[in-house]
Amino acid sequence: MSLYSFGLEPLSCHAWNKDRTQIAVSPNSSVVIIYEKKGNEWAKIHELTEHSGRITGIDWAPDSNRIVTCASDRNAYVWTLKDKVWKPTLVLVRINRAATFVKWSPLENKFALGSGARLISVCYFEKENDWWLSKHIKKSIRSTVMCLDWHPNNILLAAGSSDFHCRIFSAYIKEIEDKPGPTAWGAKMPFGEMLLETKDCGGWVHSVSFSPSGDHLAWVAHNSSISVADATQGKEMTQLTTDRLPLVSVLYVSPTEMVAAGHDCCPFQFSYKGPGSLKFVKKLDIPKQTSRGSMSAMQHFRNLDKKATDDESNELGCLHQNSITQLCIVSGTKAHVDKYSSVGLDGTPVTFNMAPS
Amino acid sequence: MAKNTLSSRFRKLDIDEFDENKFVDDHDEAVDNQGPDGAEIDNLIRQGDMMTAFHIALRNPPVITKNPAIKERALAIVLRVLTSFKSSDIEPAVKSLDRSGVDLLMKYIYRGFEKPSDNSSAILLQWHEKAFAVGGLGSIVRVLTARKTV
Numbered sequence: 103m104s105l106y107s108f109g110l111e112p113l114s115c116h117a118w119n120k121d122r123t124q125i126a127v128s129p130n131s132s133v134v135i136i137y138e139k140k141g142n143e144w145a146k147i148h149e150l151t152e153h154s155g156r157i158t159g160i161d162w163a164p165d166s167n168r169i170v171t172c173a174s175d176r177n178a179y180v181w182t183l184k185d186k187v188w189k190p191t192l193v194l195v196r197i198n199r200a201a202t203f204v205k206w207s208p209l210e211n212k213f214a215l216g217s218g219a220r221l222i223s224v225c226y227f228e229k230e231n232d233w234w235l236s237k238h239i240k241k242s243i244r245s246t247v248m249c250l251d252w253h254p255n256n257i258l259l260a261a262g263s264s265d266f267h268c269r270i271f272s273a274y275i276k277e278i279e280d281k282p283g284p285t286a287w288g289a290k291m292p293f294g295e296m297l298l299e300t301k302d303c304g305g306w307v308h309s310v311s312f313s314p315s316g317d318h319l320a321w322v323a324h325n326s327s328i329s330v331a332d333a334t335q336g337k338e339m340t341q342l343t344t345d346r347l348p349l350v351s352v353l354y355v356s357p358t359e360m361v362a363a364g365h366d367c368c369p370f371q372f373s374y375k376g377p378g379s380l381k382f383v384k385k386l387d388i389p390k391q392t393s394r395g396s397m398s399a400m401q402h403f404r405n406l407d408k409k410a411t412d413d414e415s416n417e418l419g420c421l422h423q424n425s426i427t428q429l430c431i432v433s434g435t436k437a438h439v440d441k442y443s444s445v446g447l448d449g450t451p452v453t454f455n456m457a458p459s
Numbered sequence: 460m461a462k463n464t465l466s467s468r469f470r471k472l473d474i475d476e477f478d479e480n481k482f483v484d485d486h487d488e489a490v491d492n493q494g495p496d497g498a499e500i501d502n503l504i505r506q507g508d509m510m511t512a513f514h515i516a517l518r519n520p521p522v523i524t525k526n527p528a529i530k531e532r533a534l535a536i537v538l539r540v541l542t543s544f545k546s547s548d549i550e551p552a553v554k555s556l557d558r559s560g561v562d563l564l565m566k567y568i569y570r571g572f573e574k575p576s577d578n579s580s581a582i583l584l585q586w587h588e589k590a591f592a593v594g595g596l597g598s599i600v601r602v603l604t605a606r607k608t609v
Contacts, residue, residue, distance in 0.1 A: 302485055304604060325605070326597035326601060345594055345595025345598065346595060346597050
């Protein structure tokens with residue numbers, strides 16, 4: 103585990119470049135800052151300032167080396183590196199509310215953007231006119247789209263929304279790709295077709311994640327629960343309610359294991375092996391063993407009198423000191439993650455090693 | 460002070476009713492539960508069988524209906540059972556519930572907090588302490604986020 107503090111501002115979102123030597127973060131403002139690893143320190147090398155609203159999503163496409171950012175100013179920009187400078191290109195997403203989330207597709211030929219306008223904008227590059235175009239998915243969505251994840255086949259898109267439902271749509275764009283073969287979720291996939299709509303999850307769906315094969319879909323909701331839908335078992339859904347604060351981000355780290363983190367400030371591991379078998383495995387952050395110096399009885403009671411507690415420390419017993427907002431894979435693939443990173447409201451990205459289980 | 464002589468009739472208008480994008484909850488077609496049976500509970504309390512009364516009171520919660528009368532009736536019955544418990548019996552009663560039972564109990568406890576009567580708060584706080592020990596913060600979060608309330 104390693105951590106490095108980028109200041110006191112909460113980090114809304116983060117993205118790594120291909121070889122994980124650079125990280126793009128947004129400190130809860132309208133700029134994106136790119137840091138490069140120099141030895142044990144991180145040095146600021148670029149500042150991307152085109153947005154006029156708070157940045158809500160960053161994604162860095164590893165192979166094509168493009169960054170897409172979206173903000174509450176209802177815009178999205180695709181940034182390309184030219185002569186060591188990042189140049190923005192405006193994307194016409196045609197939304198009339200803030201953007202909330204953005205993600206490149208696995209083949210990086212398109213990206214999906216969730217927004218408060220109750221729609222998903224799937225954007226692709228049109229070569230003839232040299233601009234980015236967008237198509238909207240609106241069917242059934244009745245409130246803000248809060249999170250997105252792509253299926254490995256580059257066509258299906260899962261979306262979690264604050265209308266308490268999680269859905270899978272087809273984002274097949276016939277202009278840029280071939281017709282997809284059938285998957286466990288369905289065979290007919292015209293653009294905008296909804297292949298799955300979950301029943302009322304009990305809370306806003308904060309984060310969704312497809313399993314490495316794409317046959318399972320996991321999501322976390324605001325009612326402190328984690329759920330999985332299984333395409334191979336007739337789209338059956340299993341929900342596990344936890345006795346902790348709500349989880350806000352979920353990530354598959356192997357075909358059966360997933361890591362989720364949220365307002366409890368530390369990541370937890372869950373395991374799904376089949377319908378009805380969604381279990382909590384363990385807490386993934388080992389609390390620091392602070393050495394408690396011996397206190398005299400007099401001091402003990404004086405503390406109790408003054409502060410109503412004899413606990414001298416003012417730190418949480420975990421690496422993060424505030425809620426975690428986003429998890430991201432650092433090394434390995436979804437099928438076998440070795441390291442993952444987390445950012446949160448304390449401004450400190452932490453990289454966790456996935457212990458072999 | 461100046462007096463506002465302009466019409467304030469507009470303040471009586473609920474603008475959200477005219478919003479065409481207004482979010483409405485999914486309409487659940489299932490026939491809803493009517494709440495526990497008051498007479499049966501009374502019998503059990505008189506006999507002193509608190510545990511059975513407790514379990515029956517938590518059966519059939521009227522979560523789907525929007526009818527306040529049914530909900531008030533169910534709430535009154537459950538509160539009567541909760542307040543008739545002895546302090547020492549609370550913990551085993553909570554332990555006998557499953558996960559969703561604890562969530563439901565927490566919902567009733569918070570509804571009970573809304574309208575405190577003579578000494579209901581004291582016993583409800585004891586119930587809350589024991590339910591929290593089993594359900595944790597998650598059960599309280601589910602009280603706050605649930606669209607289907609008791």
